[in-house]
Amino acid sequence: MQRERRWCLRKPISLTVKLHSGTKTVTNCTTQDISLEGFFLETDIRPDPASTIEVTIMPPAQQSIEPIQLSARVVHTTADGIGIVIHELSIDAVKTMRQLFYK
Numbered sequence: 001m002q003r004e005r006r007w008c009l010r011k012p013i014s015l016t017v018k019l020h021s022g023t024k025t026v027t028n029c030t031t032q033d034i035s036l037e038g039f040f041l042e043t044d045i046r047p048d049p050a051s052t053i054e055v056t057i058m059p060p061a062q063q064s065i066e067p068i069q070l071s072a073r074v075v076h077t078t079a080d081g082i083g084i085v086i087h088e089l090s091i092d093a094v095k096t097m098r099q100l101f102y103k
Contacts, residue, residue, distance in 0.1 A: 010035040011101050020054040021047040029081075031057070036097060038072065038085040046077045053084065059100060068093050 010033040017029040019041065029043040034057075047053055051074050059065040070093065072084040089097070 010039070013100070015060070015100070016058040017041055018056040018058065019043055019045070020056075021045060021051070029055075032081070034097075034100075036086070036089060036094065038075070038083065040081060040083050042081040046082065047074045049074050049076060052087070055084070057097075057100075059096070063099070065096055065099055068096050 012033045013031060015031045015034065016027075017031055019026045019029050024045060026043055026045055029041050032040040032042055041055070053072055053074060055070050055072055057068040057070070059067065070089070071087040073087060074082050075085050076083040
């Protein structure tokens with residue numbers, strides 16, 4: 001059994017994400033799970049591991065929450081998508097992500 005290396009619990013949630021990697025922008029990505037530390041993103045593109053990407057998390061339409069823009073690093077890729085770790089979270093981004101998790 002592989003030892004868990006995450007500091008934060010992940011919540012299974014499907015959110016639409018815009019991914020910006022280099023000159024490519026992909027708008028049809030979906031989160032599989034998410035935490036304050038990072039998330040797994042289902043996508044067709046495979047940025048290089050350790051590369052920096054920009055992501056915009058789009059909250060569900062029924063929630064009146066602003067999109068969350070984050071800088072992140074790719075930590076692994078699979079056939080289904082990429083695992084990313086978030087570089088820094090602003091206080092506003094933390095508050096918005098908590099609203100997504102607990103509402």
